[in-house]
Amino acid sequence: MKNLVIVESPAKAKTIEKFLGKDYTVLSSYGHIRDLYAKEMSIDLENNYEPQYTITDDKKKLVSELQKAVSEAEKVWLASDEDREGEAIAWHLQETLKLDPKTTQRIVFNEITKTAILHAIENPRQIDMDLVDAQQARRVLDRIVGYELSPILWTKIKAQLSAGRVQSVAVRLIVDREEEIKNFKTESFFKITATFHAGDTQQPLIAELSRQFKTEIEATEFLSDIAHSTFDVTKVETKPGHRSPTPPFTTSTLQQEASRKLGYGVARTMQIAQQLYEAGHITYMRTDSLNLSELALKMAKDEITSLYGERYSKTRRYHTKTKGAQEAHEAIRPTQMANSTIDAEPAQRRLYELIWKRTIASQMADAEIEKTTIEIKIDNKKEAFLCHGEQVVFDGFLKVYFESSDDENEDNAERLLPVITEGTTLSLQEATARQHRTQHPPRYTEASLVKKMEELGIGRPSTYAPTISNILKRDYVIKEDREPVQQDTAIITLRQGNIEKSVRKENTGAEKGKLFPTDTGKIVVAFLNEHFANIMDYNFTANVEKTFDDIAEGKADWHKVIDDFYRPFHDSVTFTQQNSHRTNGERLIGQDPNTGKNVYAKIGRFGPIVQIGDTSSDEKPRFASLKRGQSIETITIDEALSLFRLPRTVGMFEDNEVVVSTGRFGPYVRLGSKFFSLSKTDDPLEINLDRCIEIIKAKRIDEAAKEEMRKNFPREIGLHEGEPIQANIGRFGPYLTYKGNNYRLSKDHDPLTISVEEAAAIIAASGEKKSRSTRSKKK
DNA sequence: CAGTGAGCGAGCTTCCGCTTGACTT
Numbered sequence: 001m002k003n004l005v006i007v008e009s010p011a012k013a014k015t016i017e018k019f020l021g022k023d024y025t026v027l028s029s030y031g032h033i034r035d036l037y038a039k040e041m042s043i044d045l046e047n048n049y050e051p052q053y054t055i056t057d058d059k060k061k062l063v064s065e066l067q068k069a070v071s072e073a074e075k076v077w078l079a080s081d082e083d084r085e086g087e088a089i090a091w092h093l094q095e096t097l098k099l100d101p102k103t104t105q106r107i108v109f110n111e112i113t114k115t116a117i118l119h120a121i122e123n124p125r126q127i128d129m130d131l132v133d134a135q136q137a138r139r140v141l142d143r144i145v146g147y148e149l150s151p152i153l154w155t156k157i158k159a160q161l162s163a164g165r166v167q168s169v170a171v172r173l174i175v176d177r178e179e180e181i182k183n184f185k186t187e188s189f190f191k192i193t194a195t196f197h198a199g200d201t202q203q204p205l206i207a208e209l210s211r212q213f214k215t216e217i218e219a220t221e222f223l224s225d226i227a228h229s230t231f232d233v234t235k236v237e238t239k240p241g242h243r244s245p246t247p248p249f250t251t252s253t254l255q256q257e258a259s260r261k262l263g264y265g266v267a268r269t270m271q272i273a274q275q276l277y278e279a280g281h282i283t284y285m286r287t288d289s290l291n292l293s294e295l296a297l298k299m300a301k302d303e304i305t306s307l308y309g310e311r312y313s314k315t316r317r318y319h320t321k322t323k324g325a326q327e328a329h330e331a332i333r334p335t336q337m338a339n340s341t342i343d344a345e346p347a348q349r350r351l352y353e354l355i356w357k358r359t360i361a362s363q364m365a366d367a368e369i370e371k372t373t374i375e376i377k378i379d380n381k382k383e384a385f386l387c388h389g390e391q392v393v394f395d396g397f398l399k400v401y402f403e404s405s406d407d408e409n410e411d412n413a414e415r416l417l418p419v420i421t422e423g424t425t426l427s428l429q430e431a432t433a434r435q436h437r438t439q440h441p442p443r444y445t446e447a448s449l450v451k452k453m454e455e456l457g458i459g460r461p462s463t464y465a466p467t468i469s470n471i472l473k474r475d476y477v478i479k480e481d482r483e484p485v486q487q488d489t490a491i492i493t494l495r496q497g498n499i500e501k502s503v504r505k506e507n508t509g510a511e512k513g514k515l516f517p518t519d520t521g522k523i524v525v526a527f528l529n530e531h532f533a534n535i536m537d538y539n540f541t542a543n544v545e546k547t548f549d550d551i552a553e554g555k556a557d558w559h560k561v562i563d564d565f566y567r568p569f570h571d572s573v574t575f576t577q578q579n580s581h582r583t584n585g586e587r588l589i590g591q592d593p594n595t596g597k598n599v600y601a602k603i604g605r606f607g608p609i610v611q612i613g614d615t616s617s618d619e620k621p622r623f624a625s626l627k628r629g630q631s632i633e634t635i636t637i638d639e640a641l642s643l644f645r646l647p648r649t650v651g652m653f654e655d656n657e658v659v660v661s662t663g664r665f666g667p668y669v670r671l672g673s674k675f676f677s678l679s680k681t682d683d684p685l686e687i688n689l690d691r692c693i694e695i696i697k698a699k700r701i702d703e704a705a706k707e708e709m710r711k712n713f714p715r716e717i718g719l720h721e722g723e724p725i726q727a728n729i730g731r732f733g734p735y736l737t738y739k740g741n742n743y744r745l746s747k748d749h750d751p752l753t754i755s756v757e758e759a760a761a762i763i764a765a766s767g768e769k770k771s772r773s774t775r776s777k778k779k
Numbered sequence: 780c781a782g783t784g785a786g787c788g789a790g791c792t793t794c795c796g797c798t799t800g801a802c803t804t
Contacts, residue, residue: 008798031798085797146794164794462796605787663784675784
């Protein structure tokens with residue numbers, strides 16, 4: 001072996017190997033190979049913060065393989081990504097594999113094209129130790145913050161809790177937003193719209209009054225004042241405008257658009273994107289760069305010209321303005337712009353098409369728009385009615401793509417206005433005053449939280465999805481829906497000189513998949529805010545990033561940077577440990593009418609609980625966990641007392657007690673040692689014996705049917721190329737087994753009736769997918 | 780996907796970033 005090249009990602013390795021030819025072997029490090037020990041601080045705090053690194057367990061095997069490859073190679077090239085983490089990966093490789101810095105080549109490229117890679121090979125350099133030190137500072141700071149803060153939470157609030165530079169601020173965002181919502185005062189106001197007719201035109205003109213009213217009385221008064229007014233068109237103004245496309249996707253914007261347009265959570269989006277990347281359909285999916293390679297720009301131009309004509313093409317180069325962006329990769333784009341779609345399962349195809357459209361649109365011409373404003377004066381009022389219309393003169397990029405918005409109320413509909421000239425007198429057909437209410441700021445979705453984190457420079461493309469999973473897993477935050485509430489909306493109509501009032505019931509405030517803080521989340525954030533305000537500051541990360549940049553530029557020493565941070569930080573850790581008292585959010589909610597004992601709500605050993613009796617009294621208090629959706633702050637004494645009514649024996653069945661309770665996975669009925677889930681509509685506090693028996697019997701029938709089904713499996717389907725194919729049903733549904741490999745069966749195939757030919761086809765298709773790295777254009 | 784079904788009495792827990800794992804009661 002002449003040359004060994006080490007990159008971070010195996011999919012990348014495969015592509016690059018093709019460009020480099022026979023003399024080069026390309027292997028992957030699969031990200032970092034070394035890290036601090038997980039069990040302890042692993043930083044020598046007394047000795048210049050010397051980090052103690054170890055090869056992580058999951059990398060031991062890989063490192064020995066790399067070691068072997070190194071011993072056989074004449075020259076080693078370290079080609080990890082061109083950013084802080086990438087430089088550190090290269091350095092850890094050099095250290096671990098004992099490479100000679102003098103002969104080891106460090107190369108970088110931020111796009112995977114033949115020219116870029118060959119150019120990199122021509123221009124090797126040495127490892128940039130300043131950049132490595134910036135990464136060490138980042139790593140050490142994160143470890144110190146996480147491993148000194150978390151233990152305080154264990155003693156002051158609850159075991160197993162965690163705190164960190166990124167996660168705690170993410171939770172704070174959600175807690176702060178909830179607080180804003182709680183303090184928000186909804187105000188009602190009235191908007192007046194009017195429908196006019198102009199002489200002989202058929203199309204009505206709908207216009208809105210330039211002023212809003214606070215009260216129904218004012219709005220009604222206005223309507224009666226204009227009942228006999230005359231309405232003259234005083235202005236018809238047409239202005240040209242234009243709209244530009246949005247830049248191509250980064251991780252964050254991809255997550256946002258996939259959430260809005262396809263309804264995917266951020267973890268799902270990343271998983272599908274990973275599949276597309278591994279199949280060679282798209283470029284790398286964890287990126288903060290807006291850059292498109294010159295090759296990509298040309299491919300896009302060719303594609304747009306051939307699809308829509310030259311007029312639609314406009315080459316644009318975008319530059320990142322995100323805080324702390326590192327730009328080691330390209331933006332997320334299709335590898336082949338000519339493929340507007342791909343042959344893959346629906347979820348992958350839809351995400352791919354979204355990426356294709358966004359990328360293509362980013363290289364298209366502006367849309368040209370004509371905006372028209374019509375002003376209608378009222379003879380006896382100073383306010384006027386206004387009407388806005390928009391017409392697309394040239395669609396440009398809108399032909400393929402428009403970005404959707406988080407604001408659900410936004411009205412994007414294109415409105416065509418009737419042709420009307422200044423001076424025309426209009427007749428009023430109808431005017432309506434309609435009640436509106438101001439809306440509280442929206443709760444975060446996973447994707448809008450990522451957007452906010454990116455704005456603040458908190459977290460990285462590779463950590464957005466895991467951070468959200470983490471704060472959900474730790475019960476700091478919960479993802480929930482809210483049912484809409486019905487509200488009365490007043491509508492006052494003026495028609496033919498008469499005023500009528502009606503009230504309409506409207507559903508408002510429905511929310512889907514929004515992030516709410518839990519009691520634990522609120523208490524932890526309040527504690528950290530009080531004692532560690534600097535870490536919880538939204539600008540903390542942005543500020544330390546500046547000092548990391550100084551280290552990277554050789555203007556600061558990383559040990560000194562860490563020392564400046566650590567001394568005061570550690571002092572406040574010690575101080576807090578000694579002086580703050582235990583916080584569990586305890587709230588006295590009332591007395592138990594039976595015993596007269598106090599009832600409290602607080603955070604217990606396993607989460608939020610209610611407690612009857614004082615902890616200090618001789619008698620042991622009774623405990624019960626709060627249900628989903630209940631909170632320490634809002635739970636009432638009645639709700640608290642009813643939690644103690646479980647477990648509840650509802651009667652006997654088949655000589656066994658029928659007990660209703662609620663467990664980790666919601667309410668259930670237990671008969672002997674068998675459990676049966678209650679449905680959503682059953683209330684465990686009210687359910688009777690008959691209904692319980694009904695549930696038990698239904699589940700038994702269900703299980704018997706499944707048991708019957710299982711008897712047929714595993715089933716030999718037949719031989720394919722001399723080897724048997726088996727159909728089976730597992731935990732994850734029906735699957736095939738062939739030569740020791742398993743293949744999942746889709747819903748269109750019945751494992752009972754599937755033929756050998758069909759089964760063989762599925763196996764062949766799946767095998768093709770696994771070995772395929774790029775795909776030619778679809779026929 | 781389908782299935783799961785507590786409890787504090789000891790010992791352990793925890794961070795952020797980089798990458799993909801994969802042996803179906």
